[in-house]
Amino acid sequence: MGNKRLTVREIAEIANVSIATVSRVSRGTGQVSPETRERVLKVIEEHGYRPSQMGRALAEQRHGSVAIVFPGLAGPYFSEVIQGFEFEALEAGASVHIVGTHGRAAADEDVLAMSARVDGIAVHGGTIQEETLRRLAAEVPVVVLAGQPLEGIPAVRADNSRVAELTRHLLLDHGYRRLTFVGNPDGSPDVTERWEAFKQGHREARVPAPKNPVRIGMQQSDGVIAAGELLDGRRPPGAIVCANDETALGVLIGALGRGLRVPEDVAITGFDDVAMSSLVQPGLTTIRQPIRELGAVTARLLLSGVGNPGALMNTVLTTELVLRGSCGCR
């Protein structure tokens, strides 16, 4: 392994041409006579020559790779965002660095350091501080994913306000009282907006909203734990509005595990519409956002040049209310 790689110069020597010609042939640019091209191509083939990425990067002044930064990587949401992002990036010939900060103390530093190795960075909302984001944007093109645009930094996100519609549905169509919101508004812009929309929905329905959300993480296991706190108490809520499907599924599992009936004993809703949500019994009522598309649009924006005049600054993808059994429908 690691057989010393051949360089342009060596290939040139073997093929009896100049390095310029080798370069032209290998990248298919410029004019080369058919015979020469043939000869060089053969040598390239025979020796399995691949131009060095390092040399190329330096000459072209571009890394040929982009990064996407997340708070964590667990769960189907992130996986799908990445799929959309990765697909577009590879399409454009750029490789992808994925960074999960996982609450690391040096996260902001790490992301800043990453700016020296890529042509652009997509940052998921709720991962690094605003100040860091600003400094980052001074170094490389940046796009915010699932967050607010900020001083020349464009954002791509989903329409979280639809949670208001969901909330009205629970309050008015089903007549539930005592709704609880599960999720940490300080954790990410998405959750902030969903919590706001939850309160907005209450206002529109003229029902007083709860003062505080139940602050937990975004994973299934967090939902299970929350279910314990919410459902073992004396006055469980009529409906639980979760910040995402993962936690909603956790709450659902917790509820079923306690022998409770959903939605008779408690209604549960989520956000995302991941695969599991249509498979569980009862099906999870949720808000569908185009997760893959979110990643894809972000990648395209990042790769098409962020500073461009006329570039989109605030792309909001539409969402859709999906009614299933867990809210009481059907």
Add this chain to the structure above:
Amino acid sequence: MGNKRLTVREIAEIANVSIATVSRVSRGTGQVSPETRERVLKVIEEHGYRPSQMGRALAEQRHGSVAIVFPGLAGPYFSEVIQGFEFEALEAGASVHIVGTHGRAAADEDVLAMSARVDGIAVHGGTIQEETLRRLAAEVPVVVLAGQPLEGIPAVRADNSRVAELTRHLLLDHGYRRLTFVGNPDGSPDVTERWEAFKQGHREARVPAPKNPVRIGMQQSDGVIAAGELLDGRRPPGAIVCANDETALGVLIGALGRGLRVPEDVAITGFDDVAMSSLVQPGLTTIRQPIRELGAVTARLLLSGVGNPGALMNTVLTTELVLRGSCGCR
């Protein structure tokens, strides 16, 4: 954004020293007088100078990054492997490329192309063909993660044979008959070994093993679907041994959703011991493998030089049977 970056030469000029001195100061090598260091450091600080990764890579002849290749990224298993891997890599100053092949047709090509941009690649079992793996190893150091070592390519994996112990536990301690294995042995080396161990356990217990496994994917949603096929039939199995916790949790959710009791109506076991497994009702009996450690060990091996004499070729991490309620214990 994208303010033209300063180069060593410019910093050198401003600080009134040579580029060599700037380099020495910025990387902290060689001898520099305190005053000079001070002065240069100040200029570096003031102008926010960061050495170009491209220039550095070319000069040092190393990319300063490694890659890890997975079939997919969904689920807590991958997330934790990555955390272990990423932590070690960052510790060593290398950034991490994560590649999810997601069943892409061009996956093998993509991985091969990646070899031009990194100093080493860790490949999870079941992602690319053996032939591709061999060609890859001819280009860069390679470590197989959760798979068999192959002609000079070292592997890091967990002891899957413990599934035999679990199987005996179900057959002999609990007296279940008609066990079913859920998972696709052709999908990954891990599952191959677990399926083999499942049959081995039957042999040791002198109970005939089922001829075929129920071939499904490794995600929770796959488990839910499998639950439908398995539990709606006329003769549901006494116990379902799943290839991993995710599918086991899916089966469990499917069973509970059908109003079945676990383990009374059907026992369920998994593999991994992810967070959810200890939280569900009943707790999931499973085999714990040190997932994070798996990623960390792989990274260390990759970064410490794979071809070295005396390098470990086959690291097998121990696993542990964890008995909870879903098998009938307690």
Add this chain to the structure above:
DNA sequence: TTGTAAGCGTTATCAA
């Protein structure tokens, strides 16, 4: 202790 200069492997501009 500091500086000069030779790479590192490409791409791309001119000439020929």
Add this chain to the structure above:
DNA sequence: TTGATAACGCTTACAA
């Protein structure tokens, strides 16, 4: 159509 040759930004002998 080809070939010299100058960048690209850094590290690192070797000299001073």
